[in-house]
Every structure is written in structure tokens, then in C-alpha cells.
Amino acid sequence: MKVGVIGGGAIGLLVASYLHEQYDVTIYTRRQEQADLLNRQKLRLIKHGNEQNIPVRAIPFGWERVEADLLFITVKQYDLAHVIEQWNEWSETATLIFLQNGMGHIRLLSQLKQRNVVIGVVEHGALKRDDRTVEHTGIGKITLSLFQGQFGRLKRLLNASIPDFPIGYEEDWYGMLTKKLVVNALVNPLTAVLRVRNGELLNVHEYKEMMRLLFTEVCAALALSNGEEAWEHIVRICEKTANNRSSMLSDLEQGRKTEIEAILGYVMEKGNERNIPTPLCQFLFHAVKGMEGRDWNE
Ligand SMILES: NC(=O)C1=CN([C@@H]2O[C@H](COP(=O)(O)OP(=O)(O)OC[C@H]3O[C@@H](n4cnc5c(N)ncnc54)[C@H](OP(=O)(O)O)[C@@H]3O)[C@@H](O)[C@H]2O)C=CC1
Numbered sequence: 001m002k003v004g005v006i007g008g009g010a011i012g013l014l015v016a017s018y019l020h021e022q023y024d025v026t027i028y029t030r031r032q033e034q035a036d037l038l039n040r041q042k043l044r045l046i047k048h049g050n051e052q053n054i055p056v057r058a059i060p061f062g063w064e065r066v067e068a069d070l071l072f073i074t075v076k077q078y079d080l081a082h083v084i085e086q087w088n089e090w091s092e093t094a095t096l097i098f099l100q101n102g103m104g105h106i107r108l109l110s111q112l113k114q115r116n117v118v119i120g121v122v123e124h125g126a127l128k129r130d131d132r133t134v135e136h137t138g139i140g141k142i143t144l145s146l147f148q149g150q151f152g153r154l155k156r157l158l159n160a161s162i163p164d165f166p167i168g169y170e171e172d173w174y175g176m177l178t179k180k181l182v183v184n185a186l187v188n189p190l191t192a193v194l195r196v197r198n199g200e201l202l203n204v205h206e207y208k209e210m211m212r213l214l215f216t217e218v219c220a221a222l223a224l225s226n227g228e229e230a231w232e233h234i235v236r237i238c239e240k241t242a243n244n245r246s247s248m249l250s251d252l253e254q255g256r257k258t259e260i261e262a263i264l265g266y267v268m269e270k271g272n273e274r275n276i277p278t279p280l281c282q283f284l285f286h287a288v289k290g291m292e293g294r295d296w297n298e
């Protein structure tokens with residue numbers, strides 16, 4: 001079975017490194033130099049301090065026709081529109097799997113009417129060390145849910161049992177994405193603005209209060225009915241990832257753009273539609289936008 005992975009970032013390299021043993025994997029990178037490096041020096045997976053060098057095929061995205069039974073799209077939210085626009089014209093892929101945080105992609109997926117589209121939520125921790133190296137920093141799972149069409153040959157993957165890389169299934173894609181969105185809407189901007197690891201949001205009483213206030217606003221904007229359950233889920237994630245720097249904090253530290261639009265931007269939009277004011281979300285949204293691209297050490 002042919003598996004394509006668009007994006008040679010942390011998640012793209014992680015997916016490729018775990019699927020390569022059972023499938024014929026090709027990574028589609030944005031830059032030629034990354035593809036050359038992967039082809040020449042192999043993909044390196046670091047886990048528990050051990051490293052493994054994995055032979056993969058890498059091609060700059062757009063250079064040749066993508067022919068895959070399954071295509072994982074692992075670019076950040078803000079690069080998706082460009083990717084969808086580009087491959088829509090010539091791709092012959094059977095099933096597309098989108099692995100983004102946030103909700104920004106849902107609107108874009110309506111452009112893919114004739115396709116089998118699957119959405120996934122990633123609960124692994126992955127850190128890209130360099131263009132050919134990914135560290136698996138937290139073993140979690142990927143949960144997939146059918147957005148439209150059929151699973152196609154993805155069914156085989158759902159039944160495959162790959163050590164340290166479990167793949168689960170969830171019926172309700174909206175519920176699944178919303179649950180993750182709430183976590184990211186709280187943990188990511190707060191850790192980014194306060195410049196703390198995830199666990200500090202529970203350890204410092206005042207930060208926990210801030211998180212609770214934001215939680216109340218986010219629940220109202222999204223019209224969540226299972227409030228206490230959602231709160232307990234967030235607390236569990238903060239405990240489990242206590243030592244993590246959230247992806248938003250890391251993006252800011254490294255001078256990269258964040259996915260704030262697809263996370264808090266979406267919550268604000270939903271609040272607006274329901275006439276629910278979202279001042280805390282707006283405050284944090286502007287704080288994060290203002291921090292993007294600034295020199296962290298200033
Ligand atoms: N990392 C993690 O632990 C987790 C990440 N996620 C989510 O997964 C998604 C991916 O995150 P992550 O892997 O960390 O992000 P990264 O920034 O590490 O990787 C994104 C990759 O996409 C590539 N890319 C961008 N545009 C294109 C294009 N047109 N064609 C081909 N490749 C392209 C980038 O290339 P270039 O390097 O050249 O810019 C980069 O390598 C995000 O939505 C994130 O929120 C979810 C849970 C955990």
C-alpha cells in the first residue's frame with residue numbers, strides 16, 4: 001500500500017518513521033534541500049535516547065504527481081489552503097487524512113467534495129530536531145474519524161498494531177475535534193503568554209484561576225454541554241504533559257507563526273455567531289499575534 005505524507009515537520013516525520021516498515025512511504029517536503037537530506041542521510045527517529053535511521057523516499061511537493069492510497073497531510077493550519085489548492089488539480093489519492101490541531105481546516109475540506117476525507121487528532125509529542133530528525137517525546141495515539149466518503153484502504157491501518165503508535169477510531173469527528181480544540185484553546189495561548197510549561201497551569205493557583213475563567217468563556221462560545229467532563233479532561237492533559245512546552249509556546253520561541261487563528265480565532269467566531277462576548281479570547285488572541293515574529297530574547 002502506498003502512503004504519502006505531505007510535510008516533513010515533527011508529525012510528518014513521526015508518521016513516516018512508524019509506517020515505513022509496513023508500507024511504501026513517500027514524504028513530500030516543501031524544500032528540495034530537506035528532500036535531498038532525507039534521501040541521502042535517511043530519516044532519524046529518536047525515542048527514549050535511542051536512535052534509528054530509516055530509509056525513506058522524499059520528493060519536494062509539486063514536483064511529481066502524488067499517487068497514494070493514503071495521504072497524510074501534516075502541514076500547519078496556515079499552510080493548508082495552499083496545499084489543497086495545489087494538489088486538488090492533479091492528485092490521484094484515494095483517502096486523505098488531515099492531522100491538524102484547531103478547527104480552521106473544516107471550512108477548507110468542503111472544497112474536497114469527491115474525496116474520502118478523514119480527520120485525525122494527534123496525542124503524541126513530537127519534536128523536530130533538524131530536517132531529518134524527529135524525537136518522539138511523548139507516546140500517545142492518533143484517533144481518526146471519517147469526515148466524508150469512505151475509509152478506503154485506511155481500514156487496514158486501523159487494524160494494524162504498530163508498537164508505540166496506536167491508531168484509534170472515533171465515530172463523531174466534530175465531538176473529537178472540539179474536545180481537542182478546548183484543550184488547545186486554553187493550554188496553548190496561556191502557556192505562550194505566561195511562558196510556562198503545561199504543568200504550571202495547574203501548579204500556580206492564579207494560573208489555574210486564569211484557565212478556569214477562560215474555560216467558562218470558551219464553553220459558552222462553543223455551547224458545550226459537558227462542562228465538568230471537559231474540564232477534567234483538560235486537567236488530565238496538563239498533568240500528563242506537565243513537562244511539555246506547548247506547540248504555541250515553542251512556535252513563538254522559535255520565531256514561527258502560531259496556529260492561533262485556527263484555535264482561538266475559531267472560538268471567537270463561534271461566540272460571535274451566538275452573540276456570546278469573548279473578551280478573554282480576544283485579549284489572548286492579540287497578545288499571541290503581537291508576540292509572533294518578535295525576538296524572544298529582547
Ligand atoms: N508536534 C506535535 O507534537 C503535535 C502537532 N500537532 C499538529 O500537527 C500539525 C503539524 O504540526 P508539526 O508537525 O509540529 O508542524 P511543523 O511546523 O513541525 O511541520 C510542518 C511541516 O509542513 C511543511 N510544509 C509547509 N508547507 C508545505 C507545502 N506546501 N508542501 C509541503 N510541506 C509543507 C513545513 O515545511 P518547512 O519546514 O519547509 O517550512 C514543515 O516541515 C499542526 O497542526 C499541529 O498543531 C498536534 C499534536 C502534537
Ligand SMILES: CC(C)(CO)C(=O)C(=O)O
Pocket residue numbers: 101183184187188198237241244245246247248
Ligand atoms: C496537548 C498539548 C497542549 C500538549 O502540549 C498540545 O496539543 C500542543 O501543545 O499543541
